[in-house]
Amino acid sequence: MQEFVARGFTATRLDDVAKRAGVAKGTIYLHFKDKESMFEELIRTAIVPLVARLAGPPPMGASIRETIERTAMTFIQEIVSTPRADIVRLIIAEGARFPAIADFYYREVISRGLAGIQALIELAVARGEIREAELARFPQIMIAPAIVAVIWKSLFERHAPLDAVEMFRVHLDLIFSEPSKP
Numbered sequence: 001m002q003e004f005v006a007r008g009f010t011a012t013r014l015d016d017v018a019k020r021a022g023v024a025k026g027t028i029y030l031h032f033k034d035k036e037s038m039f040e041e042l043i044r045t046a047i048v049p050l051v052a053r054l055a056g057p058p059p060m061g062a063s064i065r066e067t068i069e070r071t072a073m074t075f076i077q078e079i080v081s082t083p084r085a086d087i088v089r090l091i092i093a094e095g096a097r098f099p100a101i102a103d104f105y106y107r108e109v110i111s112r113g114l115a116g117i118q119a120l121i122e123l124a125v126a127r128g129e130i131r132e133a134e135l136a137r138f139p140q141i142m143i144a145p146a147i148v149a150v151i152w153k154s155l156f157e158r159h160a161p162l163d164a165v166e167m168f169r170v171h172l173d174l175i176f177s178e179p180s181k182p
Contacts, residue, residue, distance in 0.1 A: 001042055005086040009039060009094045009101065040104050046084050050074075051113050064124035065176045068117075072146065072168045080149045080164055088150045114139045129176060145171045 003017045014035055018025040032038040054074060058067035079085055095102030117139040124130040135141060149164035156162075 001046065001083060001087065004039060004042065004090060005083065009035075009090060009098055014038070036098075036100060039101060040108075043087065043105060043108060046087060047079070048108050048112075050078055050084075051109050051116075054113065054116065056116070058120065058123070064120050064127065064129045065172055068120060068142065069169070069172060072172075073165060075146050076149065076164045076168070080146065080153060085150045085153065088147075089154050092151070113143065117142050124176075132175075135175065142175065 003012045003020055007013075007016070012035060014028050015025055017038070018028050021028075028038070032041065054071045058064060062070075079088065091102060091105045095105065118136055121130060121136045121139055121142060125133045125136060145164070145168045149162060149167065152162045153164070
């Protein structure tokens with residue numbers, strides 16, 4: 001991960017990965033067929049298990065808001081505030097040039113996360129916790145602050161620190177509150 005983060009996907013060389021790992025380059029080829037498969041395994045081990053854990057059903061007796069808030073806090077603690085955020089930034093920065101990597105990330109991470117969030121939104125609508133049923137068509141709206149936090153922390157944190165937890169709470173207040181009367 002350190003090589004990919006430091007150099008980007010394009011400039012990362014398996015020679016450098018082997019050197020950092022203290023192994024011969026041939027050893028890497030015993031486990032990975034190429035740089036792309038190595039990067040995919042990095043995503044599988046660093047992010048996919050977290051998404052699988054976060055996309056589960058709400059605990060018995062918990063509101064959907066509590067479930068989503070808990071999920072968001074876990075995402076902020078385990079992605080936004082860790083080197084895993086660098087993987088997300090790398091996908092954002094280089095995904096268009098490497099569609100196979102972006103496609104893999106979509107299949108393994110994004111589609112699973114969106115499906116879990118969409119299911120929670122639909123359940124919240126059914127329970128009356130969310131009034132705007134159309135939100136289920138756009139689960140990306142629910143997770144938008146998480147993406148903003150990843151980008152903000154890497155580019156603008158030194159200029160204007162962002163309290164990602166508080167931003168997400170405000171976002172949830174907007175989604176779960178009663179509509180204001182005209």
